[in-house]
Amino acid sequence: MMSILLAIASVLAIGFAATAYLRQFRRRQAEMTAGLSALAAMRWRDFAALAQRMLRERGYTNIEQHPLGNSDQAYFVMQRVGERCIVACKHGTAIHLGARDLKDLGESIRLHDAASGKVITAGQFAADAQPEANRQRIELIDGATLWPEVAPLLPEAQLQHIRSVALDRSKREIMIAWVFAAVVGLAIGLLLPREADDVAPGVAVPVVQPSASTPLPTAATRVPSAPAPKTIVAMQPQQTDVEQRQDALRAIGSLPDIERALWSTQSTVSVFLLSEKQQPWADICKVLSRYPAVRSVRVQLTPPTGSTSPVRFRQCFAY
16 A cells, blocks of 8 residues: 555656646747747848847837848847947847857948847857857847747747647646656556555554563574474454464464564564575464464565565465
8 A cells, every 4th residue: 555655656747847847937939939930030121020020129220221131131220319339130940150150240341330239039149159159349139039028029820829839838748757757657557566565554563572681692502403392372252453463373382393483564474594405384373273364464575584585475364
């Protein structure tokens, strides 16, 4: 039961954490990616017009359009508070602008006696672009900066389509995340020890340890000899379940070729063997048959120290 609860808790924790991450972060990122792809699909003149609208929202006004415009870039001059600004629009998302690409704009800033310049692109800038931009008084506006400003300026139908594409991608990723969470939960449920399920939470398991007055024999003191006659402890009338468990444990521990016995869980008795030559299984079942409270428990047979034989689990009587 405990392993099932832990597996379910793992599925829910992973699933809800992944859902929150995908909705709050990855969905916005997917929307920006879809939006920049839509900007790249525009004609370069429409992209330049959208950039001008964005700057007008910042308080700039148009002065003139640069005569040099082509299929992937446009130049125009704007001003704010009497200061001129030379703007270069670089069309496309595959653009990766570096310091060398800013030198022409810096020259235009000086020729037009402008106070600053801007480069607007749906692509990205190289690492060496920002130091050069600082020297040339140029503001760099790449895709990540551009999209939040231009998104409200797009037609509502186009913006809704972009958000729908991002939502569909987010749903697929969330579904994959829950499948992964279910696989992890299943693995946890299968790998946890089964014995952990036998003990209910909060229930104390009575475990009988060997008496301190009768120390266990060590390897140095064990002498092969005929086993001494041992007395089988019989169940007394009107015994409680706890008393039956204790008496059964003492009786099993007194059998030949058994080092000791103890309760490892509420329903499992661990029996440690002294030798693999003799099989005390029949004697163990005879003992358990006399105690109704424990006759159906599992018996864990642990081989002697140094043995290569595996631990075995057996049951004398069915429930």
